[in-house]
Structures are given as C-alpha cells and as structure tokens.
Amino acid sequence: MNNPLPNTAIVPEEEKLPIKIIFIERDDKVVVDFLKKFGKKIHIKIMGTPEECLNYLKNTYPPDAIVINKGNGGLKFLETIRGQAWTRSLPVIVTSENITAGLIKEVQEKGGDDIYPIDFSSGDLIVRLEYFIKRRHYKAMQQTKASILDVKIPFWKRFIDVTTTGLALLLLSPLLIIVAILIKLDSKGPVIYLSKRVGAGYKIFSIYKFRTMRTDADQLIKNMGSLNMYTKQTEQKQIAGLCDTCQAIGSCQQQLYMDGEMICEKMYLSEKKEKAAFMKFQNDPRITKLGRFLRNTSIDELPQLFNIFLGDMSLVGNRPLPLYEAEKLTTDEYIERFAGPGGLTGLWQVTKRGKGKKEMTEEERIQLDIEYARNFSFKYDMKIFFMTFPALLQSENV
Known part of the structure; x- marks a missing residue:
C-alpha cells in the first residue's frame, strides 16, 4: 500500500504547507529513530497511547496524518477513528514489523490509508503525506463548490417574484398579445424564442423571449466573428x-x-x-426591424415574466447565461457567480449599461455578478430594481 496513489505530484517548494502528523508509539528507540529520519521535514506530535491521541484530537485542529503501530492497538484505533464522524476522514498510516498480504488487506478493509514497515525502510512517507494534504484540499474545494451550487432562494424573494409577476402578466396581457401579432406580421417564424440558459446553482432551463432575430440567426453567427464587440x-x-x-x-x-x-x-x-465569452454585436444584421425596437425598449424580455413566475429565475439577479458562456465560468475563480439567483435585471445592467457605457469587458461582468451573489439582500434587490427603469432605454444598439 505504500506506492503513491494517482495525482501525487510533489507540490512546488514555495507552495508547500507544513506537514503535521501525530506519531503514536511507546517504544523510545522507535521514536528516536523516527525523529532522526523525519524530524527536520515534518512537524511531529508524539503520543504514547491511542486514548491520549483521541483526547488530543477533541480539542485540537486535526493533523495531516496519524501514524500508529499495529502492536500499539493500531487496528483498534483505526476502527475507532473511522467510526466517528469528526475523525472519519483523517489519514491513518499503520506500521508493522512484519507486513503480510493478509495485514495489508485488513488495513484496507478497516479504512487505513497506508502501511509501512516500522523503520520506514521502504516507500516514501513524505510523498504520501503531501498527497494527503492535496487530497484534503481537493475535498474541501469540492464541498465548497457543492455549497455554492446549492442555491436557496429566500422566501421574501420568491414571494415578491410570484406576486409582482403574476400582477404584471395580468396588466400587460394586452401588450403581450399586440406584440405577438406584430412579430407575426413583421417576419416569418415563431413568436416566442426558446433557448437554454444556466441559472442559479448551474440549473439549466429554457428561457422565453419575444423573437427579435431572423429564423436563420444561428447559422449567420458563424460568419460574424469579426463584428463581436467584445473581442x-x-x-x-x-x-x-x-x-x-x-x-x-x-x-x-x-x-x-x-x-x-x-x-x-x-x-x-x-x-x-x-475568445470572448459574451457575444454582442453592434448594428446586428440578424435583428429584424421590429426586433431592434423590442430590444431597445426591452419589451423582448417581457415573456421572461413567465420564467420568474415559474421559479426558473428571479426579478433581480445574475443574468442566466447561454450554455457556451456558462461552461467557460466553471473554474474555482468564477463559479461563485452561479451562487446568486438568476434574474431579469441585475447589478451589471444598472451600473454599466444603464449609465450609457458602450464597452464592458467579460471580466467586469463576472466580477459584478460575483459581487451580487455575495451580497444580495432585500435592500440590495430593491435598489437594483428601481435603478433598472432609467436603464431600460439603452444607449447601445445591441
């Protein structure tokens, strides 16, 4: 078991953290030999008995690993460690004077991480300890990502979404019907355009918008890379x-x-x-005449009231992204932008485009999304919501 597992590349020297282990051993000679061999490379806490170690762990930040001899109650200690939630994930290395295939199997079955001869004459303990540190950091990062993507919409936010959009759909129904008729008369194709979007917690759903483009818009985009205003x-x-x-x-x-x-x-x-992640074009030839008016007045966004009413998104939040954009933002640096609710309007819309600025980098948008995800509240939402109205008539023709 003392062969390094996959992904055990040694961390660069400048990035290494102190390796802290607990060494449980009653034999003074073994302790001295261990200190001579590893004392300058790692931080070592010597314990005489497993019971002493358990009491120490209850009141101390857990070490990177625990080393215990089989003859010092190592297997029993291993069972105890794995049987308690607060110590279950601690790396435990068992040592023995005689390593057999049966002992290796028993250590594996009881959840041991590795086994070494008592004098550590074979295997590289330092490499293994570095691996345990990397594994711990990886698991911590995965847990962080899981918590980030488990987005809980507060009751107050959902209540506002349902009541406001329900009332708005009733009041705006005549306008919605008129726009639908005009779209049909203006160009061939469906009234509503559906496209996949990624919202809060990386949830994928279909977003509703009035169609503002020609029906062959998806094919045209392949030949329009030179017009991308964010390149x-x-x-x-x-x-x-x-x-x-x-x-x-x-x-x-x-x-x-x-x-x-x-x-x-x-x-x-x-x-x-x-390559830019946000595809926006000035004077986009794919947009119909009516579509340009609908976009400049944001009327094309109105069908998203149904998305809000159904719970796909919220009135205020980070704009749900197309799949090709969202997949670029799954790194540790950017994933937090999906920890905020998806929204019809959001922070970057009112702080950037709403002030008439024509240029906004991808990084600026992402950082504003992350800022909202970290700080959204009832007061913050109300501020963004009322700042949206002056921003509806965009200065950009996009």
Whole structure:
C-alpha cells in the first residue's frame, strides 16, 4: 500500500504547507529513530497511547496524518477513528514489523490509508503525506463548490417574484398579445424564442423571449466573428502562423497537428483563451426591424415574466447565461457567480449599461455578478430594481 496513489505530484517548494502528523508509539528507540529520519521535514506530535491521541484530537485542529503501530492497538484505533464522524476522514498510516498480504488487506478493509514497515525502510512517507494534504484540499474545494451550487432562494424573494409577476402578466396581457401579432406580421417564424440558459446553482432551463432575430440567426453567427464587440480591438500580426516566441527563432518549437495542418500550439492556446465569452454585436444584421425596437425598449424580455413566475429565475439577479458562456465560468475563480439567483435585471445592467457605457469587458461582468451573489439582500434587490427603469432605454444598439 505504500506506492503513491494517482495525482501525487510533489507540490512546488514555495507552495508547500507544513506537514503535521501525530506519531503514536511507546517504544523510545522507535521514536528516536523516527525523529532522526523525519524530524527536520515534518512537524511531529508524539503520543504514547491511542486514548491520549483521541483526547488530543477533541480539542485540537486535526493533523495531516496519524501514524500508529499495529502492536500499539493500531487496528483498534483505526476502527475507532473511522467510526466517528469528526475523525472519519483523517489519514491513518499503520506500521508493522512484519507486513503480510493478509495485514495489508485488513488495513484496507478497516479504512487505513497506508502501511509501512516500522523503520520506514521502504516507500516514501513524505510523498504520501503531501498527497494527503492535496487530497484534503481537493475535498474541501469540492464541498465548497457543492455549497455554492446549492442555491436557496429566500422566501421574501420568491414571494415578491410570484406576486409582482403574476400582477404584471395580468396588466400587460394586452401588450403581450399586440406584440405577438406584430412579430407575426413583421417576419416569418415563431413568436416566442426558446433557448437554454444556466441559472442559479448551474440549473439549466429554457428561457422565453419575444423573437427579435431572423429564423436563420444561428447559422449567420458563424460568419460574424469579426463584428463581436467584445473581442480585442488590436490583433498581433502573425508571421507564418507563429507565436512571438517562435517568430524570434524563425520556426515553430511546439507544433500541434490539427485538421490536417501543423500549427503553433502556443498561438492556438493563446487565441483560444482570448475568445470572448459574451457575444454582442453592434448594428446586428440578424435583428429584424421590429426586433431592434423590442430590444431597445426591452419589451423582448417581457415573456421572461413567465420564467420568474415559474421559479426558473428571479426579478433581480445574475443574468442566466447561454450554455457556451456558462461552461467557460466553471473554474474555482468564477463559479461563485452561479451562487446568486438568476434574474431579469441585475447589478451589471444598472451600473454599466444603464449609465450609457458602450464597452464592458467579460471580466467586469463576472466580477459584478460575483459581487451580487455575495451580497444580495432585500435592500440590495430593491435598489437594483428601481435603478433598472432609467436603464431600460439603452444607449447601445445591441
């Protein structure tokens, strides 16, 4: 069992944390030998008995691992550790003077993490301890992500959503009917446009909007990359498809074979990273004449009142994103933006576009979404809601 498990790469020296272990051993000679071998590499707390260790753990931050000899009640101690919720995940290493296949199997069955000879003459203890630290951090991060994506909508927010949208749908029903008729007369195609969106907790649902584009809009977008208003304004001139580093040398030093051609891998990765996540276009030719008016007045958003009434999203929150945008934001740095409720209007709409600014980077939007997810409250929602009205007539033609 003392062969490192997968993903046990050693952490770079500058990123390493102190490794803290509890060593349970009654034999003074074994303790001295252990200290001589590992004392300068790890922080060691010596315990004489398993009972002493358990009492210590009740009042102390858990160590990175516990090392205990089989002859010192190691297997019984292992059962005790695994039988209690507050110590169940602690890494436990068992040592023995005689390691047999039967002992290895028994340690595995009881939930032991590793087994070593009593003198640690084989296996790399330091590598294993570093692995335990990485595993603990990984599990903590997974738990954090799980809590972030488990979004609970407060009662006050849901009550406001249902009552306001229910009343609004009744009052606006004549307008909704008139707009639906005009859309039918203006261009061919359905009245309502459905598209998949990712909302709070990364929940995927279909969002409702009045159709403002031609029915072949999805095919046209493939040929409109140069019009994307969020792509970088300046492009570096590439010589023979090489990145800056390779240009200086005169030939590609890191080739990648793709679609039947040899390309510079560094340049490919750089271009891929720089692709914008938010696709917005100025004077978009895909938009119908009526559609441009509906967008500029935000009337095209009104069918989303049904989404709010059904609980897919809220009046105020982070805008639900298309799937191709949402998949770019699942890293540890950005996932928190999905911890906030999805909304019809939100913080970045009223603080940026509502003030007439034409340019907004992807990073600015994400950070505003994260800020809302961390701080949303009744007072904050009301402030954003009433700031939305001046922002309805957008200065952008998008």
